[in-house]
Amino acid sequence: MSKLYKIFTGSIxxxxxxxxFGLIVGAIIMLVGGYDPLLAxxxxxxxxFGNLYDFGETLxxxxxxxxTGLAVAFAFRAGLFNIGGEGQFIVGMTAATFxxxxxxxxxxxxxxxxxxxxxxxxxxxxxxxxxxLKAKRGVNEVxxxxxxxxxxxxxxxxxxxxxxxxxxxxxxxxxxxTASISIQSLVNFxxxxxxxxxxxxxxxASVFFYxxxxxxxxxxxxxxxxxxxxxxxYAGMNVGRNVVKAMFISGVFAGLAGAVQVLGVFHYQSIMSxxxxxxxxxxxxxxxxxxxxxGILLGGSLFGxxxxxSAGMSFGAGVPPELIRIVxxxxxxxxxxxGIVRWVLKPLYxxxxxxxxx
Amino acid sequence: xxxxxxxxxxxxxxxxxxxxxxFAALGGIFSxxxxxxxxxxxxxxxxxxxxxxxxxxxxxxxxxGGGAPWVGLVAAIITGVLASLIxxxxxxxxxxxxxxxxxxxxxxxxxxxxYLVKLIFSGNGETPLLQVVSKYPIPGxxxxxxxxxxxxxxxPTTYLAIILVFVAYYVLYKTPFGLRLRSVGEHPSAADTxxxxxxxxRYIGVMISGALAALGGxxxxxxxxxxxxxxxxxxxxxxxxxxxxxxxWNPIGAFGAAAFFGFSQAIRSYVTLxxxxxxxxxxxxYMLPYVLTIxxxxxxxxxxxxxxxxxxxxxxxxx
Numbered sequence: 001m002s003k004l005y006k007i008f009t010g011s012i013x014x015x016x017x018x019x020x021f022g023l024i025v026g027a028i029i030m031l032v033g034g035y036d037p038l039l040a041x042x043x044x045x046x047x048x049f050g051n052l053y054d055f056g057e058t059l060x061x062x063x064x065x066x067x068t069g070l071a072v073a074f075a076f077r078a079g080l081f082n083i084g085g086e087g088q089f090i091v092g093m094t095a096a097t098f099x100x101x102x103x104x105x106x107x108x109x110x111x112x113x114x115x116x117x118x119x120x121x122x123x124x125x126x127x128x129x130x131x132x133l134k135a136k137r138g139v140n141e142v143x144x145x146x147x148x149x150x151x152x153x154x155x156x157x158x159x160x161x162x163x164x165x166x167x168x169x170x171x172x173x174x175x176x177x178t179a180s181i182s183i184q185s186l187v188n189f190x191x192x193x194x195x196x197x198x199x200x201x202x203x204x205a206s207v208f209f210y211x212x213x214x215x216x217x218x219x220x221x222x223x224x225x226x227x228x229x230x231x232x233x234y235a236g237m238n239v240g241r242n243v244v245k246a247m248f249i250s251g252v253f254a255g256l257a258g259a260v261q262v263l264g265v266f267h268y269q270s271i272m273s274x275x276x277x278x279x280x281x282x283x284x285x286x287x288x289x290x291x292x293x294x295g296i297l298l299g300g301s302l303f304g305x306x307x308x309x310s311a312g313m314s315f316g317a318g319v320p321p322e323l324i325r326i327v328x329x330x331x332x333x334x335x336x337x338x339g340i341v342r343w344v345l346k347p348l349y350x351x352x353x354x355x356x357x358x
Numbered sequence: 359x360x361x362x363x364x365x366x367x368x369x370x371x372x373x374x375x376x377x378x379x380x381f382a383a384l385g386g387i388f389s390x391x392x393x394x395x396x397x398x399x400x401x402x403x404x405x406x407x408x409x410x411x412x413x414x415x416x417x418x419x420x421x422x423g424g425g426a427p428w429v430g431l432v433a434a435i436i437t438g439v440l441a442s443l444i445x446x447x448x449x450x451x452x453x454x455x456x457x458x459x460x461x462x463x464x465x466x467x468x469x470x471x472x473y474l475v476k477l478i479f480s481g482n483g484e485t486p487l488l489q490v491v492s493k494y495p496i497p498g499x500x501x502x503x504x505x506x507x508x509x510x511x512x513x514p515t516t517y518l519a520i521i522l523v524f525v526a527y528y529v530l531y532k533t534p535f536g537l538r539l540r541s542v543g544e545h546p547s548a549a550d551t552x553x554x555x556x557x558x559x560r561y562i563g564v565m566i567s568g569a570l571a572a573l574g575g576x577x578x579x580x581x582x583x584x585x586x587x588x589x590x591x592x593x594x595x596x597x598x599x600x601x602x603x604x605x606x607w608n609p610i611g612a613f614g615a616a617a618f619f620g621f622s623q624a625i626r627s628y629v630t631l632x633x634x635x636x637x638x639x640x641x642x643x644y645m646l647p648y649v650l651t652i653x654x655x656x657x658x659x660x661x662x663x664x665x666x667x668x669x670x671x672x673x674x675x676x677x
Contacts (some may be wrong), residue, residue: 139656140603144652146597150593151645154642155645160640196503284465320472320476322470322476325466329462330462333444333448336455338454
C-alpha cells in the first residue's frame, strides 16, 4: 500500500498532471485567440495516428529528440549542464556525412556502422573539449558549449561547402547507398515514411544509459561526482577525468542523433543558416523525462508527437503550430514548479490519507 | 579607400551590433548577482523584440510617426518585466530549478510571440516593416574625426546602453541597494540575518533583468531588422549570457565582452574590403569570435567567479 502511495505522490503523477495542465493552458490560449481547442487537439492526434505514413514520420521525429534528451540528461547526472547538444549534433551529422560520401567500396554492413561511429565519436570529442576545459582550467561549461555550438555550425558549413558540395547546390551530394541506415521494408510498410535503424538505436541508447549509470562502477563514480564533487574526490575518485568522461558520453548521444538524421532520414547535409534546434529541444525532453532514460523515452515521444501533430492543428483548426511550444513550455513549467501541482493536488492527498487511517 | 571614414564606420557598426548585447548582458548581471540564474535572457529578448514591434505598429497606425518606436521601447520594458515574473515566481517562490524555469521562458517566448504575430497580422509570420529609431548625431561632438562618426553619430538606444553600463556599475557597487542585491547572491542567509528581504531582492533582480533584456530585444527590431519574425532573436540571448560570464558578472567587463562580440560581427562586412580576405574561407571569419572567446577564457580568465549562491533557491530553514 505504502509503495503504491509513493508512486502516486512521487515521480509519475507530477509529470502527468503537468501534461494535463499544459494542454489546458494551450486550450485556454486557443479559446482566447478564437480557435476551437477540442477540434485542434483532435486534429493533432489524427495527424499523428491517422495513417501509417504519419505515424512512421512521428517515430522519425521522436528519434533524435530521445538521443539529444539523453545527452542533456547524462551530463546533468554528472552535475554538468551540456547546452551544446546543438553543436555536437552538427558535428556528428558532418562526420557521418563525410564518411558516408567519401568512403567508398565498403559493404553496407561495415560502411553504415562506420559512419554512425564516426558521427558518435566526433560528437563525443566535441563535447569532451568543454569537459576538458572545465576539468583542467575550470572554464564554465555553459559558456564553452555555447561557443562550440556556433563554431560547429560554421565548421560544418565549411566542410560541406569545401569538400562535399556539388557545383551550384545548397546541400551536399547524397551519401553512398551502403552508408544508409534506412530500413527499406519498413519504409514500404509505412508508405514511404523515413524509417531507419536509428529508432532502435535510440531505445538501445536509453537502456545503455540506465545500465551504465546505475549498474556499473563507472556510472556510480559519475553520479557521485554529480552529487558532490568534493565528497567524490575525498573518496578517491578522479573528478576531472569523470567530468571529461561524462561530457564525452553525453556528446556521443548527441552526435549519434546527428548521424542518424543524415544516414537514415535526409541522406545529405544542407548548408545551415542557423542552429537546427534539436539540441536545445533535448534540454526540454530531458526535463520532461526527469533526467531518467525511460522517462526520456516517454518525454521524447510526447515532444515528438506534439511537434509533428502541430501541423495537423494548423490544417484542421487553423491554429498556428507555434502554439505547441507554449504547451511544451507550460508542461516544463509545471514539472519544474512542482509546488504548484502539489498545491492543487493537496486536497486529493489529504483525503487519501484519511481513508488510510480508516 | 579612406581609412579614416572606414575606421569611424567600423566603430559605429560595432556599437550598433553591441547595443542589444549590452542591455541583455546587464540584465543578466542584475538577475545573477541576486543569485538567480537567468538562462531565459534569450526568451526575454524575444518578448521585448515582439512587443516593441507590435506596439510600434499600433502607435504608427494611430499617427504618432517618429514617436512610435519610443512607445515600442516602453512596451518592451513592461512586457519584459511581466515575462520575467514567470521566472521569478517559479524559481523564487516555488523554488523550481532556475535553469529549468529559464528554459521555460525561452519556450514560452518562442511559441507565444509567433502565435500572437500570426493572430494579429492575419496568418503572416512576420510583422509589417516598422518605423525605426533614427540616428541622432550629437551636435559638435559628432564632427570629431573617427570618434565622432564612431561614437557620437549613433542611435539614441546605443547612447542609453552605454550610459546604463555606468549606471549599473554605480548602482551595484556604490549604493546600499547594490550591496544588498549582491549580498543576497553571495550569502542569502547572512543577508537574511541582517534584515534584508531575500525574496524581495531576488524578485527585483529578476524584474530588472527582464526589463533590460527586453530592451535589448527591442533595439534589435527597432534599429537593425525593422520587423519581427521567428529569426529576429536567434542566439543573441546566449551570446549575452556569454558576455556576462566573460565579463565576470561586472557591468564594465560585460560591456567590453559585448563590444568584442559586436566588433566581430561588424568586421565581417569590412574584411571583404581587403584583397587577402579571399584566401580565408568566410566560415572561419564567422567562427573567430567564438573560438577567441574560448581561448581568452582558457588563457586569461580561468576559474569563473560566479556569485556564490547562484542557482540555489533560498530556503530559510536550511543551514
